[in-house]
Amino acid sequence: MKELFFWFLTPEKNRYLVIGLIMTILGVILIPFIIGIPIAGIGFSIFAIGVLVSCGQKFSKFRKR
Secondary structure (H helix, E strand, C coil), X not given: CHHHHHHHHCCCCCHHHHHHHHHXXXXXXXXXXXXXXXXXXXXXXXXXXXXXXXXXXXXXXXXCC
C-alpha cells in the first residue's frame, strides 16, 4: 500500500506528501475534539511542502535535457 501511494503521487519517493495527508485526515477526524485543529493545520502544511518538493523534482528533470 505504501508503494502505491508513492507511485501514484510522485515518480520519486516523497514522504512529506504521505505524512501530511495522514496527519490532515487524522486532524479532520479529530476536529470535534479541540486537538484536531492544530493537527490538521500541521498536516496541511507538511502536505504543501511535499507538493513543492514534488514540483521541484519534476521541473529539475526537465532541465537535464
